[in-house]
Amino acid sequence: MTGARRRLRTVPLALLILYTVFIGLVTLTPNQLDTGPGSFIALLLEFLASHRVTSWIDYDMLEKLANVGMFIPFGLLMALQCGRGRWWVGWVTGIAFTCLIEGTQATLLSPTRFGTISDLVTNSLGAGIGAVAGLIAMTLWPGSDDVPVDHEVH
Numbered sequence: 001m002t003g004a005r006r007r008l009r010t011v012p013l014a015l016l017i018l019y020t021v022f023i024g025l026v027t028l029t030p031n032q033l034d035t036g037p038g039s040f041i042a043l044l045l046e047f048l049a050s051h052r053v054t055s056w057i058d059y060d061m062l063e064k065l066a067n068v069g070m071f072i073p074f075g076l077l078m079a080l081q082c083g084r085g086r087w088w089v090g091w092v093t094g095i096a097f098t099c100l101i102e103g104t105q106a107t108l109l110s111p112t113r114f115g116t117i118s119d120l121v122t123n124s125l126g127a128g129i130g131a132v133a134g135l136i137a138m139t140l141w142p143g144s145d146d147v148p149v150d151h152e153v154h
Contacts, residue, residue, distance in 0.1 A: 020074065020097075067119055068123075071124070074093075076130035076133050076134045077090075094131070101123070
């Protein structure tokens, strides 16, 4: 494998690891993000409510959109790591990861966090969108062929 191809596999892997840690920190800490008066989320909702185009976005909708958005990079990076032939692993892994998160929230973190079916669906949707985006990128990007990482081409 050439140095350029090795880097194409290494960069998504490093980003995937960092992003997975980020998701874990956001979803598996005992306390949710601050939503009280003056918080970033409260200010964002106030801003959205003050514009006719975005006034329909309330807290529940913002949370759903954030859940989808948070898992798009995960599905994308996982698909890029797995390659064009196994892009769907990004979606399946995203579903498994969100099941783990929601299960942990519902059991171990139940006093302060809530595991919900809605979160499971929106996170899974985000992972699926990301995995499909990864497939599209690999299809359009020449040279992104599936070359096993452990085989050197001389």
